[in-house]
Amino acid sequence: xxxxxxxxxxAQPAALDDRRGAIMRMDWTQIKASVASCxxxxxxxxxxxxxxxxxxxxxxxxxxxxxxxxxxDAQGEPFVGQAGKLLDSMLMAIQLKRGNNVYIANVVKCRxxxxxxxxxxxxxxxxxxxxxxxxxxxxxxxxxxxxVAAVNLLAREATVASMRNKVHQYRGIPLxxxxxxxxxxxxxxxxxxxxxxxxxxxxxxKGLQNAKGETI
Ligand code: URA
Ligand code: SF4
Numbered sequence: 001x002x003x004x005x006x007x008x009x010x011a012q013p014a015a016l017d018d019r020r021g022a023i024m025r026m027d028w029t030q031i032k033a034s035v036a037s038c039x040x041x042x043x044x045x046x047x048x049x050x051x052x053x054x055x056x057x058x059x060x061x062x063x064x065x066x067x068x069x070x071x072x073d074a075q076g077e078p079f080v081g082q083a084g085k086l087l088d089s090m091l092m093a094i095q096l097k098r099g100n101n102v103y104i105a106n107v108v109k110c111r112x113x114x115x116x117x118x119x120x121x122x123x124x125x126x127x128x129x130x131x132x133x134x135x136x137x138x139x140x141x142x143x144x145x146x147x148v149a150a151v152n153l154l155a156r157e158a159t160v161a162s163m164r165n166k167v168h169q170y171r172g173i174p175l176x177x178x179x180x181x182x183x184x185x186x187x188x189x190x191x192x193x194x195x196x197x198x199x200x201x202x203x204x205x206k207g208l209q210n211a212k213g214e215t216i
Contacts, residue, residue, distance in 0.1 A: 023128040024135070028057060031132060035109050041125035043067075043110035043118070049076035053105035053133060054098065060205065061102045062139035063087070064130070066148040066180065067118050073111035078104045083182035087145070090181065094198050103137050105130060107152045123152050134173065140208045142170055143201055146180025164197050167204055174208065176201045 026034060035052045038044060051068040054077050071081035079087045088098060096102050108118040108126045144150040147160050153170050163177040178197035179190050
């Protein structure tokens with residue numbers, strides 16, 4: 001290392017690599033403890049409860065939202081408020097149920113104040129946790145709920161309208177994009193499009209399961 005590089009400038013990236021590496025080796029018990037005590041971004045300061053995720057840790061289906069809102073922050077579980085009720089009905093409409101072959105997570109595990117979008121630095125700080133969750137769950141299909149989830153998982157900027165109706169890939173796992181349930185509560189006409197997306201997701205899942213000789 002050149003003598004002109006101050007020690008502090010090189011220490012931080014190494015520390016970040018160490019953190020990511022440590023998270024990538026965690027089992028579920030360790031992830032739960034690590035998230036519960038995480039202070040790696042500013043969102044830790046105002047949270048009540050961390051919200052790691054909920055459901056079947058071996059699920060075929062993984063739904064990913066943006067981040068906890070007020071209800072989730074109070075209860076420590078994702079999608080338990082109004083948007084969550086709609087998500088539960090969407091799941092029911094395709095014969096799925098929270099916790100039963102379904103896991104639900106978010107891009108950030110702590111509530112952004114006032115329900116603002118997570119900032120890029122916050123999403124980046126939290127990303128290793130979602131990455132590790134996905135490695136452990138090994139879902140057959142990921143459904144990104146809304147733009148924040150899609151943009152963070154696919155690491156590119158685009159609109160939901162342009163990303164839906166396609167099978168993308170997240171580290172080799174098929175990924176479908178649809179509208180966020182909170183958006184659908186405010187934009188009822190797009191509910192029909194979300195229903196098309198769910199049907200597309202079911203068909204995609206059937207193809208994936210049939211490829212491996214399983215049933216839905
Ligand atoms: N919105 C989200 O994106 N996630 C939740 O958990 C709740 C609302
Ligand atoms: Fe840690 Fe993620 Fe919470 Fe930020 S949002 S403090 S990175 S758990």
